[in-house]
Amino acid sequence: MSQREVIVEFLSIGSELIKGEHEDNNSPYLSRELSKLGLQCRRVTVLPDFPHSWLVQTLQTLFKRSHLLILTGGLGPTEDDVTREAIAKALGKKLIFHPPLLEAILKRFKKRNLVMPRINKRQAYLPQGAQAIPNPLGSAPGILMEVNKKILISLPGVPVEMQAMFEKSVRPLLMRRFPNLSPSPSVFLRTTGLAESRVNELLQEIIRKEKKITFGFYAHPGIVDIKLLADSPRDLKILRKVAQEARRRLGPFLYGEGNRTLEETVFRLLEKKKKWVSVAESCTGGALSEALTRVPGSSRHFKVGVVAYSHEAKNALLKVPNRLIRLHGAVSPEVASSLAEQAKRLGQTDFGIGVTGILGPGGGTKQKPVGLVYIALASQVKRICHRFNFVGEREIIRERVVKVALDLLRRELLK
């Protein structure tokens, strides 16, 4: 069976998931792990514990249309844990009591000097024909059923237990059952400074030309990621060619690949060029310094950050001339440039970055509306200042300003 033919579905069971009290973190984990094996999940369904009839019906539908169905949740000892019964009913099997399973559960309680509550006895039952999947971290064993070359796997909903069981039992099992899988190769390109639609436009021609490569776009504040996924391992060569063309088209907007964050890219450039940076920020309130110190080892490149929220702080601590603030206002290219210059001087660093703006929701005027931000950079040889009109909520603008400031430094370091 090739990977294209294996239909994989997940079913996450739990009222807490459907009520929004917990996110379903199990499906993303399983998706990532399966895709490393070359298996792609097709669909995730999330259901509450009750009513029982929905669960049984959905199980029947999913089991019918998939080759591999992985369930998470509902294996605990309490009344609202109904997965065991639902599997039995959906597949028309009886529940069979397994004395060795009960012994294992009893032993687990004894080891912790506890008496097993009677309700835990339920966990020693399995649908007829099923095998138990050992649970090293909890009392609920998992369930493995193989019927007509179809595989059903049921795991507990507690993420640590589920993950331990996946690693110890499920992954080896899947590797035995699907020995010929190999994951489709992919490339992950990360850009900053462009809107998602603009990134798409830059790549549109190659997207349309090369149908064996699927493009995915993922936008975060200030960042657009692009995933290029080949249809099969045979398409590796095409993927490489297409990725190379994509890199060429993205040019300097491409800041990194894979897991690399913009913060890491800037950090590595500072390392490489042996440069130091300092920051004087107003509206970002510390977020730019925080970003520049997020990577371990930042103390080798980041000297000082000043969060100058008030005019007095800008003047007294940073020596931004009061005259400048009076003449041009605190949100002005003049003050941004002065902040950058003073940060550089205070830290005695190669670069200084200055940020001033109005993040809102209040504080905007007709001349200086919410979203107006000046970002300046001072180096040994030059001063740059850019003006931006951001749109959106305070938190989002803050994140975008940070990315733009990091990118300004990145581009300077690339020169």
Place this chain on the structure above:
Amino acid sequence: MSQREVIVEFLSIGSELIKGEHEDNNSPYLSRELSKLGLQCRRVTVLPDFPHSWLVQTLQTLFKRSHLLILTGGLGPTEDDVTREAIAKALGKKLIFHPPLLEAILKRFKKRNLVMPRINKRQAYLPQGAQAIPNPLGSAPGILMEVNKKILISLPGVPVEMQAMFEKSVRPLLMRRFPNLSPSPSVFLRTTGLAESRVNELLQEIIRKEKKITFGFYAHPGIVDIKLLADSPRDLKILRKVAQEARRRLGPFLYGEGNRTLEETVFRLLEKKKKWVSVAESCTGGALSEALTRVPGSSRHFKVGVVAYSHEAKNALLKVPNRLIRLHGAVSPEVASSLAEQAKRLGQTDFGIGVTGILGPGGGTKQKPVGLVYIALASQVKRICHRFNFVGEREIIRERVVKVALDLLRRELLK
């Protein structure tokens, strides 16, 4: 139609969700918001963007069996955004071009001094009979279709856009369409300074005694939230009594209720007491200043923050005596206290907070291991310094340190 009869389903669309690259945060948000209105989601389905036929088929099935179907994702301008087309196909409608929608999108780009990429024109199309749901934060309008008393709502996948549209348009719409719903009452208590298991222990007795109230626990770095949910609107009185007892047991660890963040609680206390604060932080790298300036209006209470990553910065800018650093090391109660004192002096504020520590992964020694953090507070009348040994990853420790520092200030402001 009573709430029991309204069948609600969600469909989240996006390959990034099915591949485990992003969690589906939209469904939990919608679940929570709908349950406030008295609507309960029955089932969540997550599907990739491709193949188109699955999406169309699933849409047909879900629309047939539900009264209210909410879709998120796939409304962007790019090639992989296919929800618009899928809805039209599933319901047998044509896509109709709406000139006013295009104008709104063009205006949005113009406002930001950008030329609209041609692909954005796709976002001006709606299935025949549909209404646009305005998107105040992005270019993609949402889609509202009402067919045979059934409602289909399609929202973008970007959480901030989706949430803004829900609040402005979808919630009012649902309240008009389902006027007779009444949600089960709940209380949301937020604590800081206690581990989840300790919170659970404090409340164990009332959890066991009162079966009509369901307790949910949600742990974030430095924060544990508790949700008390009544079985039905009839249990409001019991809920109030139980919540009062829970508040009593949590005591000063309860910092707020509902949506209130710890940052907001601190901000409101600063407002109430008309106090100012300044910060000198080392290992948190700006994160504490960022937290203190996150609430709009912070400039009325936050004067200055200094991120002193290097010894020189601590000495030159903050006047922390070199002798102190030489004698006790940069990570010491003496230096933390001095940072707090100097922050207070620099900003001429009522309070100064000082933070110094080792966040790792490198930099630890046997005497001063990774996770060792000193947090100090200086006021007109006193100095406090606490020592902590945090465990975990750099990012998580950073968040926890910020919460502990905020809590130190909160408790001082409560006195």
